[in-house]
Amino acid sequence: MPLVRKLGAFVALSGAELAVLEGLRKRRRTFVAGRDLVQQGQSDQAAYILMSGWACSYKDLANGQRQIVDFQVPGDFLGLRSVLLHISDHTIEPVTQIEVTEILKSDLLEAFANTPRLALAIFWAVSRDEAMVVEHLVGIGRRNAAERLAHFLLELGARLTLIGQGSKEGFDCPLTQYLMADALGLSAVHVNRVLRHLREADLLTFHDGRVKFIDYDGLTDFADFDPSYLDQGGPLLV
Amino acid sequence: MPLVRKLGAFVALSGAELAVLEGLRKRRRTFVAGRDLVQQGQSDQAAYILMSGWACSYKDLANGQRQIVDFQVPGDFLGLRSVLLHISDHTIEPVTQIEVTEILKSDLLEAFANTPRLALAIFWAVSRDEAMVVEHLVGIGRRNAAERLAHFLLELGARLTLIGQGSKEGFDCPLTQYLMADALGLSAVHVNRVLRHLREADLLTFHDGRVKFIDYDGLTDFADFDPSYLDQGGPLLV
DNA sequence: CGCCTAGTTGAGGTAAGTCAATTCACGTGG
DNA sequence: CCACGTGAATTGACTTACCTCAACTAGGCG
Numbered sequence: 001m002p003l004v005r006k007l008g009a010f011v012a013l014s015g016a017e018l019a020v021l022e023g024l025r026k027r028r029r030t031f032v033a034g035r036d037l038v039q040q041g042q043s044d045q046a047a048y049i050l051m052s053g054w055a056c057s058y059k060d061l062a063n064g065q066r067q068i069v070d071f072q073v074p075g076d077f078l079g080l081r082s083v084l085l086h087i088s089d090h091t092i093e094p095v096t097q098i099e100v101t102e103i104l105k106s107d108l109l110e111a112f113a114n115t116p117r118l119a120l121a122i123f124w125a126v127s128r129d130e131a132m133v134v135e136h137l138v139g140i141g142r143r144n145a146a147e148r149l150a151h152f153l154l155e156l157g158a159r160l161t162l163i164g165q166g167s168k169e170g171f172d173c174p175l176t177q178y179l180m181a182d183a184l185g186l187s188a189v190h191v192n193r194v195l196r197h198l199r200e201a202d203l204l205t206f207h208d209g210r211v212k213f214i215d216y217d218g219l220t221d222f223a224d225f226d227p228s229y230l231d232q233g234g235p236l237l238v
Numbered sequence: 239m240p241l242v243r244k245l246g247a248f249v250a251l252s253g254a255e256l257a258v259l260e261g262l263r264k265r266r267r268t269f270v271a272g273r274d275l276v277q278q279g280q281s282d283q284a285a286y287i288l289m290s291g292w293a294c295s296y297k298d299l300a301n302g303q304r305q306i307v308d309f310q311v312p313g314d315f316l317g318l319r320s321v322l323l324h325i326s327d328h329t330i331e332p333v334t335q336i337e338v339t340e341i342l343k344s345d346l347l348e349a350f351a352n353t354p355r356l357a358l359a360i361f362w363a364v365s366r367d368e369a370m371v372v373e374h375l376v377g378i379g380r381r382n383a384a385e386r387l388a389h390f391l392l393e394l395g396a397r398l399t400l401i402g403q404g405s406k407e408g409f410d411c412p413l414t415q416y417l418m419a420d421a422l423g424l425s426a427v428h429v430n431r432v433l434r435h436l437r438e439a440d441l442l443t444f445h446d447g448r449v450k451f452i453d454y455d456g457l458t459d460f461a462d463f464d465p466s467y468l469d470q471g472g473p474l475l476v
Numbered sequence: 477c478g479c480c481t482a483g484t485t486g487a488g489g490t491a492a493g494t495c496a497a498t499t500c501a502c503g504t505g506g
Numbered sequence: 507c508c509a510c511g512t513g514a515a516t517t518g519a520c521t522t523a524c525c526t527c528a529a530c531t532a533g534g535c536g
Binding site: 010041059061062063065066067069080081084085086087089090109112113114116117119120123124126127128129130131133134135136137138140141142143184185224228229231 | 248297299300301303305319322323325327328347350352354355357361365366367372374375379380381422423462467469
């Protein structure tokens with residue numbers, strides 16, 4: 001299970017802790033693309049673990065625009081931040097059809113009380129999520145459109161590689177240019193132009209739902225991509 | 239103590255938990271402006287609680303630019319995210335002279351194991367920090383320079399009001415236009431021009447280290463500022 | 477007194493946005 | 507089977523928000 005593998009990268013979970021993690025998985029649910037799981041402004045939200053498919057979290061602005069904060073791939077938490085805040089500050093929407101397992105707030109609080117090492121592992125996962133948001137912020141603030149898009153696709157590739165759905169060759173990517181534009185703070189037209197530019201520079205291609213890295217090292221260099229913030233080292237706690 | 243007040247807004251801490259929080263405060267240290275507390279790429283970092291003064295966390299880029307991720311004011315944690323990640327993904331630098339109390343990693347892990355409600359309160363604080371980073375991301379991605387700057391100053395005002403160092407009239411602000419530029423993804427020259435624009439629109443002034451809100455409601459409206467992400471409601475857990 | 481940092485303003489350049497038209501793949505109903 | 511509509515990608519022409527370079531002012535301090 002992708003989540004176990006992910007948390008296991010941080011703490012070596014004991015049998016008892018794994019049992020609690022299993023126990024968390026209560027209701028398994030399916031959502032079709034476009035139907036929100038969590039909505040901005042709602043309170044008392046459950047959290048979810050994404051089992052298959054892609055989702056995104058975003059915020060709407062008064063002027064009708066939106067900013068996508070992050071995409072989630074299998075193994076990621078959805079809405080974990082909303083559990084402890086009084087009201088959710090963002091909306092979560094499936095990009096494809098997705099399968100999730102719901103985690104009840106009460107179960108999560110109980111797990112915190114009874115299995116502190118599991119609590120630490122979840123705390124680590126949240127810290128890693130925040131590190132990704134921070135890197136995203138840096139990209140939007142200080143990288144130009146081409147570097148930003150290249151960095152974004154490299155990060156997605158690295159994350160998918162961790163769960164066996166990507167490699168240095170590339171990965172299957174269900175995102176439209178509109179979704180990427182909303183994530184990168186660009187217009188869809190410009191995303192298209194930048195993709196052409198990256199293709200003509202023989203760095204990568206993106207056709208028919210597939211990202212192909214033509215020159216992975218060149219791309220890494222071009223985008224100044226340093227994956228250390230993804231924190232893929234071995235377990236920190238034994 | 240500002241931190242107690244802040245965490246107390248989330249859980250009603252018991253005497254025993256307050257004692258642990260007291261016990262955490264080991265070494266009290268002072269840093270002068272400009273001397274880094276935590277550096278990008280370092281491992282095994284301690285965390286700190288900011289007692290007085292302002293700090294900022296930022297990331298350096300290969301091209302020599304930098305992006306400030308957030309400013310910290312008294313009561314905020316410094317470097318909490320770095321504790322659980324293998325290596326720190328950012329640098330923390332004092333903006334003014336600051337006083338901090340150091341929290342040892344071992345103490346923090348122990349507190350997690352022994353006082354789960356305190357762990358939850360810290361988890362809440364991290365979630366709130368992440369919500370602020372997310373709002374910052376939205377601003378850089380989708381707000382123009384004037385809205386972005388107005389929103390930024392309103393957020394700072396709201397945070398400082400919580401700790402008794404600000405109001406709807408304004409607040410003392412030690413930031414230079416260069417620092418704000420690095421935080422907002424703008425050039426210092428443009429920050430200056432936008433400040434003039436906001437002043438000429440009778441929305442706010444910023445002179446001699448003091449931000450004055452001339453028309454607080456108009457400004458809130460202009461910047462589309464909704465402080466709910468700062469999660470200032472009462473205790474969630476009793 | 478002179479240097480340094482912070483702020484201010486103007487002139488001109490550019491990355492990215494907007495508007496608009498075209499193509500293509502796909503599904504759906506007559 | 508074809509007409510039609512819809513969403514996504516593509517490209518061109520034009521606009522603009524913000525950047526860069528540069529000059530100048532004002533305060534603090536050795």
